[in-house]
Amino acid sequence: MPAFQVIHRDEGLTELVLNLIADPRTLDQPRTIVFALEATPVKPLPPDFRRTLTGLGNTHTFTGGPGSYSHLVPAYKGSQRHPTGWDGAWTPDGNMVNSPFPADWDLNRFFNLELAKTGKLYLPYQTLNYTHLTRQLDPRTQGLEGPELWHIIGPEIECKGNGGWCMTPVHMQYRLYRYRDWIRHSSLRGFYFDNAYPILCADRGHGCGYALDDGRIQPTFTLFNMREFYKRLRTLIVAEGIEPCIMTHSTDTFMPAAYAFVDVMMDGETYRYRVPKETAPALAPPAPGATVADADVTAAAATDTDGLAAELIAAEAAATPEAREPATDPAPWRRYWSEYWPPEHFQVFGPPQHWGIMAVTMAYQKHGEEAPADQVARNGSAFLAYLLLHDTEYYLGASRGARLSQAGFDLAEEMRFLPYWEPETRRALHAPAPDVLVGGYQQGDLLLIVAFNRSRLPVRQLPVTVELGALGWGEAGARAGVVEFPKDMKDRGEALAAARRQVLAGGEGGTGGPAAGGGLAVTLDIEPHTFATATILCVPAERK
Ligand SMILES: [Zn+2]
Structure with a gap:
């Protein structure tokens, strides 16, 4: 039985049932349970939101790496210089650096403005729950950074019990201080926050956690602080006269109260590949005609996102009946993707009208447990159908948008x-x-x-x-x-x-x-x- 149930009893009557105790037990003393209702009005969607979504993609978010979108901007073609500096760049030893400031302020601003001319959005890659504590290179990034900063504020930020950084007031102030300067200088519309899930923390000094009757500390999530962080970040962007576009990668954690001030939430990535690699049986070689490669980050970096959209559509068109034939193996990942993923999941997470937040998904991301090409071909059509049927876009390419455009629709206008x-x-x-x-x-x-x-x-x-x-x-x-x-x-x-x-x-x-x-x-x-x-x-x- 789910912890929360929403039951429509009648027209105009909805019951919320909270199943508070999961197993039979006797309460030997009174227990107080406090409820709060976080009423979250739904934001109106911009009329051109479907066009906005076609401007998103890894290639102009993970900037700085070899082959990234930065190299598609003529000024940077072939250059080893990173237009954005640390943000989203990859270090020579393969680690990504994601501090909340650019390495070179002027190059960063130039990059953003150049990209905007092509209808793409530069949303610098950040992780919500930590940064790499990089030192600043540009002297205009004033104040302490790196390990020196962490020495002072680390104890007030480090999450107790779950790893990562807790969204404490100190953490929030630090990010907002850096982001305000960055937004103001580079005219940013927002950021891409990866790992934007809430994490558990039991540090009472943060205001996290609470004591149980037996003295143990029950950790808590910082949902309200996440909400406040995004709200204040949005305010900073609006104060600069810029239309915000704050994006989170929030797979399985679509919580409208915490994300009310976010513009785009992303679902997906690993959800199609949850079967561990070692238990996955070998698949038959790809069927003739099923030659579509997975749209992984490398491929995304080597091409443009419109190309990827075309690729997904081509996958759908090229899949032969043989490629579409599911194996009889009962393992879920060998079934059709659309059997594995019930449409009800997307009915809740997909339509932006529910939340006032645009939704994108990333089902075709390669991540360790890759789906072979024939599976992609088999499922390309189902995936694209789910996008179209739930008013959702593919994050790595404007597949839904391309389909609507082909049907004569204007993505910039309401529909x-x-x-x-x-x-x-x-x-x-x-x-x-x-x-x-x-x-x-x-x-x-x-x-x-x-x-x-x-x-x-x-x-x-x-x-x-x-x-x-x-x-x-x-x-x-x-x-x-x-x-x-x-x-x-x-x-x-x-x-x-x-x-x-x-x-x-x-x-x-x-x-x-x-x-x-x-x-x-x-x-x-x-x-x-x-x-x-x-x-x-x-x-x-x-x-x-
Ligand atoms: Zn905490």
Whole structure:
């Protein structure tokens, strides 16, 4: 039984059940349990948030290393100089350095401004729960640093019982002091905080932990201090007149109260590879056609993120039926990724509308227990479908964004997300197949239908009915039809105009059809654990 249960009893009534005692026991004296409700309003999302997400990626976060994005900026091509200095750089012995200040302030500012011209975000890599205590190189980084600093403040920061740095007031002040100077000088929109999970600490001197009846100290998390840290950091960025973009890598720790002032939370990385390597059986060699490499950090550094997006889409297209055939081995990692990962996980963590925080995920990161290429090919389509169906982006490449752009959508503008689990969506889009998840996006006159077959059987000639009235397209005289945009669409306006002509010319037996009061049926063929899409364009009466 879970510790917390949220039960919807009735329309407008939700019960929160707290299961406080995990096993049968007798309480021999009164026990006081104090509750607090941390009410967290949901931030409004910027209308262009999906475009913002396409500007993220390791290559311009882990700056400084050989082959990083810094080398794609012409001024640094071939240079051994690190534009950002210590932040996110790799030392010759392979350790990453992540102190909260740049080595060279001017190079750092230049790098950020150059990158912004390409629509990419420079979010210097930091770890929330420690730094490497590097000494400053630029004299403008004033004050103590390195071991001398740690000698003074270490005891007030070091976590007792769990390793790492506790988010104590001293720790918070130190970071905010450094970050304020860095933001002010380099015009940073934010940082990428890795290891941003809360850690346990039992140091009563920090204000952490509490005494149990028997005298033992129960450690506690510093969730409220994390919340305060991000809130104050956000305030510093706003005070500089900059739109913040604070990102955390928070796999399995999506806690809206602690992260309320964060803009992007990242899930994933190791969650697909939890089976220990030594117990994993050897896989058959990759099937012909399944040649897509994992998008690891090295690959990311060697290419640009748009290339990676294309790679994921190519993986989805290139997977042969053989490559998609799951092994009969019951080990979870040999099953389809989408069998292993229930959609309910993504229904909670994915949609940014829940939290006011944009979500990204990193399922294809290579990390020790790599998935072989054939598994990637087998699962590329399922992964991309999950991104599309949960309004989530792939952190290492703008896969979801690229798909929406291909369907004629403008990422800079607002669009309506249609979650497959919402009754409202089911009124607008329905298909007579329980294992097919049907959702999508609507923007102006465009609708993208995403249909994912979460079963091991192919689905043939599936009729998906689009209720035009439920999409606000039911007016008399309107026409709607399935359209396709050229792969290499140059001018979106022109492509939309051509698509409108296509719908109007459709007529009987064509792609167009009367919209008023009716539905439009789209037929789809979908292989096991892959998805199909269709783009519908509605031409209102006055546009004809
Ligand atoms: Zn502590």
